[in-house]
Amino acid sequence: MKHLQQKIIEFRDARNWKQFHTPKDLAISLSLEAGEFLENFQWKSSEEAVRENFENMKDELADVVIYALLLAHELGIDLEEAIINKIKKNEQKYPIEKSFGSKKKYTELE
Amino acid sequence: MKHLQQKIIEFRDARNWKQFHTPKDLAISLSLEAGEFLENFQWKSSEEAVRENFENMKDELADVVIYALLLAHELGIDLEEAIINKIKKNEQKYPIEKSFGSKKKYTELE
Amino acid sequence: MKHLQQKIIEFRDARNWKQFHTPKDLAISLSLEAGEFLENFQWKSSEEAVRENFENMKDELADVVIYALLLAHELGIDLEEAIINKIKKNEQKYPIEKSFGSKKKYTELE
Amino acid sequence: MKHLQQKIIEFRDARNWKQFHTPKDLAISLSLEAGEFLENFQWKSSEEAVRENFENMKDELADVVIYALLLAHELGIDLEEAIINKIKKNEQKYPIEKSFGSKKKYTELE
Numbered sequence: 001m002k003h004l005q006q007k008i009i010e011f012r013d014a015r016n017w018k019q020f021h022t023p024k025d026l027a028i029s030l031s032l033e034a035g036e037f038l039e040n041f042q043w044k045s046s047e048e049a050v051r052e053n054f055e056n057m058k059d060e061l062a063d064v065v066i067y068a069l070l071l072a073h074e075l076g077i078d079l080e081e082a083i084i085n086k087i088k089k090n091e092q093k094y095p096i097e098k099s100f101g102s103k104k105k106y107t108e109l110e
Numbered sequence: 111m112k113h114l115q116q117k118i119i120e121f122r123d124a125r126n127w128k129q130f131h132t133p134k135d136l137a138i139s140l141s142l143e144a145g146e147f148l149e150n151f152q153w154k155s156s157e158e159a160v161r162e163n164f165e166n167m168k169d170e171l172a173d174v175v176i177y178a179l180l181l182a183h184e185l186g187i188d189l190e191e192a193i194i195n196k197i198k199k200n201e202q203k204y205p206i207e208k209s210f211g212s213k214k215k216y217t218e219l220e
Numbered sequence: 221m222k223h224l225q226q227k228i229i230e231f232r233d234a235r236n237w238k239q240f241h242t243p244k245d246l247a248i249s250l251s252l253e254a255g256e257f258l259e260n261f262q263w264k265s266s267e268e269a270v271r272e273n274f275e276n277m278k279d280e281l282a283d284v285v286i287y288a289l290l291l292a293h294e295l296g297i298d299l300e301e302a303i304i305n306k307i308k309k310n311e312q313k314y315p316i317e318k319s320f321g322s323k324k325k326y327t328e329l330e
Numbered sequence: 331m332k333h334l335q336q337k338i339i340e341f342r343d344a345r346n347w348k349q350f351h352t353p354k355d356l357a358i359s360l361s362l363e364a365g366e367f368l369e370n371f372q373w374k375s376s377e378e379a380v381r382e383n384f385e386n387m388k389d390e391l392a393d394v395v396i397y398a399l400l401l402a403h404e405l406g407i408d409l410e411e412a413i414i415n416k417i418k419k420n421e422q423k424y425p426i427e428k429s430f431g432s433k434k435k436y437t438e439l440e
């Protein structure tokens with residue numbers, strides 16, 4: 001992940017784009033790219049969407065993670081550490097015995 | 111990245127949640143999480159947002175990438191490869207000499 | 221619509237919130253509210269979602285239109301006129317004989 | 331608003347599109363259109379965005395409200411009533427004396 005992040009920063013710096021990359025604008029772009037990924041499923045079942053738009057999904061999903069890596073870089077977040085910590089929190093919010101086979105939110109689990 | 115993906119799949123399978131994880135529903139969740147990340151910046155400058163919400167940003171950014179890894183797994187996408195390919199495409203869409211210091215979209219570059 | 225818009229502006233001005241309502245921040249909020257509406261459908265079929273979350277849907281849908289009315293006010297857009305114009309454009313983009321019963325985008329219609 | 335809603339339903343029914351308009355798919359589309367509106371502000375200040383993209387903003391804002399009206403129709407929500415009720419709730423969540431000139435969320439007001 002660090003290696004990919006490095007490549008992305010090099011791409012950006014070669015174009016002198018850091019000046020535009022405020023965290024707020026990157027956050028907007030992250031949300032827009034996640035929307036573009038979702039657009040592949042508009043009016044479609046999962047099966048139809050994958051059949052018709054698989055190539056585009058690869059590009060859009062890549063864009064989402066590219067912006068996540070740019071944000072992590074700008075904000076000084078170690079993304080791998082953040083993910084590991086978030087999984088630990090999720091393990092506490094969703095104990096196996098209460099959440100097995102259930103799609104309830106943790107606030108609704110008894 | 112593969113190692114993190116493995117941990118996430120284990121977390122999910124221990125809870126028997128694969129049944130809910132259609133690509134379309136994962137795509138919706140990816141978009142919602144990107145929105146929750148963006149919410150940290152609502153009514154705020156980047157500086158205010160980072161000062162007040164930095165801890166939450168780590169969690170929400172992690173959630174975005176967690177869903178991206180789940181989607182990549184379900185769709186059979188090699189995310190690292192997809193990112194490297196997307197960077198290559200971006201290099202062609204945004205040649206340095208035309209895009210240096212410019213925030214124009216590639217469709218507007220001359 | 222004008223009457224509702226007036227009530228919303230009065231609500232805002234009574235709280236002295238106009239200072240926060242830049243078009244960009246309102247646009248972010250519009251997107252976040254649309255996400256909160258969509259969240260009612262996360263991991264659910266339409267039927268389940270409506271059965272479980274109907275009351276919340278009313279509030280979130282109202283929020284989306286409230287922000288649209290605030291944006292129209294700030295930007296000086298006559299929303300009714302904009303909608304009528306957009307329907308006309310859609311009639312040209314989607315002629316009945318080509319789009320009847322088809323979910324293709326206008327760029328894909330032959 | 332009822333009159334606009336009627337025009338939108340006529341446009342849809344003339345194309346036999348009701349079959350695609352499940353609440354979940356309409357909710358996805360609402361979110362995507364709100365994203366397209368926000369895209370006008372990507373990498374831009376409010377002023378730049380309005381100067382460069384005002385015409386597009388009218389169309390995208392119209393699209394957001396068109397989907398809101400379609401959703402209200404499908405779900406059997408009286409949108410005007412929902413908005414009036416939501417303003418009343420907001421008046422209780424944000425009493426003037428506590429929220430005047432403050433951008434705090436109601437959960438943070440003292």
